[in-house]
Amino acid sequence: MTMSCDDAGTKPVRFEVFTGAGRRREWADETRARILAESYAGLESVSAVARRHGLCPSQLFTWRREARKAIEAAAPVFVPAVIEPASVTAVPERSVRRRSRQARADGMVELEIDGVAVKIGRGADASVIAAVIDALKVSR
Structure with missing residues (x-):
């Protein structure tokens, strides 16, 4: 604030006195972590x-x-995989057969008409399927 010499004693003037250097506080790492x-x-x-x-x-x-970023930067992107040899357990033969039948049966249609079972595989022509069904109905 600047004042001219004329009003030096007539107006009240406010002064602020700063003590200290006004620098930033520094925190110890332990204190910051706490x-x-x-x-x-x-x-x-x-x-x-x-x-x-x-x-x-x-x-x-x-x-x-900043702490989250430091943790993310330190964390590995990929975690190593540990593969242990699996213990060999005997699988009953019956369950293996069921699985293979189920795998083959996924694309099949099975019809049973008057005790006669017909399995129709994937990609069969519709007219052939209709002819087989009609033939089964007539023969009984």
Whole structure:
């Protein structure tokens, strides 16, 4: 603020005196880690933890974001797979046969007319199927 010499004694003037260097506070890593752990504990809000320690809430949110990024950067992208040899267990032959029949039966239609069973495979012509069904009906 500048004043001319004419009104030096007639108007009140306000002065602010700053003490200290006005530099940023530095937090020890242990203290910062403890505050971060408190903010993740979930017992109170992040803003309440920040205010209790004399921080701006935005500063604590920044610390949390930086900590998440550091963890993500340190984490491996791929996790190695460990393959152990499986113990060989005897599979009953009956279950194997059922599976193979089921695999083949997926594309088949099975009809039973008057005790006569007819299996029709994939890709069969519709006119042939109709002729077989008609023949079964007539013969009985």
